[in-house]
């Protein structure tokens with residue numbers, strides 16, 4: 001994928017990116033290739049979808065039926081990755097493997113922005129004359145920056161403010177981001193963040209199949225003539241030996257750092273990160289260290305007779321008898337939820353006992369410790385899974401929780 005890396009930050013024709021993806025994937029020598037495409041629902045993304053189909057999918061994917069090869073698709077408002085999608089997609093494209101064989105799963109995540117070049121001196125991004133009227137593109141990202149209220153906006157914003165960094169602030173600040181470029185940079189940041197969600201989902205998913213994952217955040221530039229595209233970066237996760245480490249090469253997610261240059265009417269966007277390879281972080285342990293470093297991870301004191309009964313059983317080792325740990329967990333969880341849900345939610349997330357889709361929520365909890373309602377949602381999900389826990393796992397989690405809550 002070296003030649004794809006060379007495209008990071010450079011505006012190119014849509015078919016150049018898909019062709020490099022095609023050649024790069026074939027060179028890797030995979031036994032099969034699967035693909036997922038995430039785009040905005042906006043009709044202007046048709047060109048992006050067609051380029052992916054014609055430049056990549058139709059050459060390398062297995063036939064779904066006679067003369068039909070198809071990527072797994074998500075098209076929604078703003079091009080949001082949906083938690084769990086990569087697991088289903090991988091399941092579809094996975095076949096039994098012979099020794100040494102592997103598959104590639106490509107996840108291309110596009111956001112989009114229109115360019116208006118009617119003013120020759122200064123191109124503007126975010127609006128274009130569609131069907132003879134000016135309209136926004138991407139309308140979903142524009143609505144988010146306009147502080148509109150809607151479930152999809154909540155979803156987009158959750159990614160934009162993830163890990164305690166509000167990436168919408170520099171986008172709204174003319175001193176940090178030139179308003180002419182605001183929507184271009186918003187689209188780039190959004191693609192990066194939605195791709196990161198896909199990466200977190202992959203890292204948390206142990207499919208048992210040898211798969212090399214390639215995740216590409218991209219921005220389609222909707223033009224009056226043919227659309228173009230900026231590849232923001234490339235994530236690779238080499239799961240051929242079961243590893244889950246993510247390596248990223250490309251632009252960062254701070255819009256204040258982006259710089260645009262023009263050569264031959266094509267843009268190049270750069271920042272202080274492009275050109276360097278970076279390792280992805282383990283968000284489950286990161287949440288725990290954020291919480292501990294914030295100095296709020298004191299042992300939580302709960303004076304509750306019901307919890308004392310659970311504690312006595314654990315102290316006397318009774319939780320190891322006949323799957324008693326699960327019964328005790330079911331008894332203790334409502335008490336934590338009632339009195340102090342945040343430490344339990346953080347601990348259970350760090351231990352991998354609840355889904356990765358809670359990652360942004362739990363990051364927020366680890367920093368702010370205030371959102372008890374959100375912590376209760378995490379505990380609720382765990383409560384529903386208690387019956388399915390292995391007895392040893394239930395014992396270990398119970399012991400950890402009882403250490404966290406003193407009397």
Ligand SMILES: [Zn+2]
Nearest residue numbers: 040042138139
């Ligand atoms: Zn859109």
